[in-house]
Amino acid sequence: MGSIFLPHLRSGWHVDQAILSEDDRLVVIRFGREEESQCMIIDEILYSISEKIKNFAVIYLCNIDRVPDFNQMYELEMGDRQLEPFTIMFFHRNKHMMCDFGTGNNNKLNFMIRDKQELIDIIETIYRGAKKGKGLVVSPRDYSSIRKFRS
Incomplete structure (x- = not known):
């Protein structure tokens, strides 16, 4: 249901424009x-x-089948197989923001976070780091012990 209300980026151009359009x-x-269950859950959250x-972040959704432009670049798929149920990436002033979650992958958040405040804290931490000019921030929590969710 959450995916109905959040804005969808319907082409590579729309993704680029979303990243470029936010100055702050x-x-x-x-x-x-x-349509995948883990994706539905994270969209609701x-x-x-x-x-x-x-006030400090805007959320967009992008279907990797309808907009495959970034699948290789952001390692979202390997061949025709999606690597994770979903991937969340962060950008500030046209710069890809990285976050050390303790998982070994600083490029993206690709594991389930069910606690709303926890996700807010992550987004706020990345935003604060971006405002200070950092390209890599450390997550407020270490997720090194998480298990990958698979449908």
């Missing part, structure tokens, strides 16, 4: 397939926090 806020893009973070 963090751009949060969820890449995935909204993203929608539920969107109003709370609107």
